[in-house]
């Protein structure tokens with residue numbers, strides 16, 4: 001894979017408190033990443049201005065707020081998020097069919113009114129911090145994680161969503177069930193030798209791509225590294241990127 005293809009697949013998580021820190025990371029890392037993820041930490045600290053600031057600079061933003069509420073509430077929230085100009089945002093598949101459909105439909109309508117491209121909408125399946133024992137005993141859900149993830153991926157696809165967030169451990173099964181164009185966005189990526197932290201269902205960059213992931217989300221292994229640029233380049237290297 002050439003370096004540009006690999007770069008487009010890499011999403012760096014901007015898990016920091018301030019817009020200044022986020023902008024500094026974006027400036028240093030934009031030659032090496034195709035998209036930047038704003039999660040609840042930066043959003044709750046800095047608000048929509050942080051998102052709009054990056055979008056205005058032409059940065060592709062994945063807004064990872066994991067909407068999960070009744071359909072009417074999610075529909076209205078999705079409409080508001082569409083206005084921010086993000087490239088992608090997510091909802092929880094556990095919110096169900098009506099909620100997922102409402103999210104896609106309202107941001108489609110709002111984007112059409114504004115004359116902007118509709119943001120991609122993807123569904124969070126089972127968090128990558130959950131392992132099999134926690135899934136069964138703490139969440140009280142039966143069966144293998146893999147089965148639930150594939151079932152939610154199929155439901156998301158049926159509802160018109162563009163893809164899912166899942167561990168790359170489930171990527172091959174999702175790819176087989178949902179087809180070649182379905183986005184499979186995979187956090188829980190750990191370069192060889194990196195600390196797992198709180199992640200449980202981890203996969204290496206090479207393993208994620210081999211399993212069919214369309215995008216790799218990497219946070220701490222890059223942004224908490226002594227040299228984030230060197231760490232991002234090492235991830236691209238593990239993705240098999242050649243110059």
Ligand SMILES: O=c1ccn([C@@H]2O[C@H](COP(=O)(O)O)[C@@H](O)[C@H]2O)c(=O)[nH]1
Pocket residue numbers: 013015039124126127128129165166187188189197199217218219220221
């Ligand atoms: O299942 C999920 C969903 C979202 N995330 C988010 O991805 C990043 C991963 O960061 P690391 O530092 O590389 O662990 C983080 O922002 C999570 O909120 C996830 O990890 N798992």
